[in-house]
Amino acid sequence: MAGTLIRSLVPLAHVRDVAASIAFYAHLGFAVENQVTPDGEESPNWVWLRAERAELMLARASAPVIAAEQAVLFYTYCDDVAATHAAFIEAGLEPGPVATPFYNPGGEFRLADPDGYTIFVAQI
Known part of the structure; x- marks a missing residue:
């Protein structure tokens, strides 16, 4: 089985406007x-x-x-959830409040992209 295992996974999401999504995801550090x-x-x-x-x-x-029919969540990870949250507010992205659920004491928050996909930003 060596050499036949999956080595990476890249999700593909359908969006209304690719250019608008490129601009949005640039705020998250994507190029x-x-x-x-x-x-x-x-x-x-x-x-x-x-x-x-x-x-x-x-x-x-x-x-x-x-958005309500999209059965996928994107989890992203950052080094400093509070600083990332503040940067997104400054960029006008309207992130949800930072929460610290039992499974993530480092904190996380929700963010919606232009098509309503849910992006979790977490610090672990």
């Missing part, structure tokens, strides 16, 4: 690694983002994205 803009279009329809060891692909949805 564009690769993108595709179809001939004759001004905006990309697919992008691969990276922030240190975190990767995410986004593709333009072919139907409306309904």
Whole structure:
């Protein structure tokens, strides 16, 4: 089985507007690694983002994205949850309050992306 095990996983989420999502995720430290803009279009329809060891692909949805029907949560990790929370407030991103549930005494908070996907930002 050596050599056949999965070595990485990159989620792909469908979004309304890839360019708007690129701008949002830039506030979280993500940069564009690769993108595709179809001939004759001004905006990309697919992008691969990276922030240190975190990767995410986004593709333009072919139907409306309904936040309540998205059964996925993105967990992200930071070194200082209070400082990250404050930076997101300063950037106008409207993060939820910092909580310290039993499973994460370092603290975490929720953030919604432009399509309503839930992003947890945690310090562990």
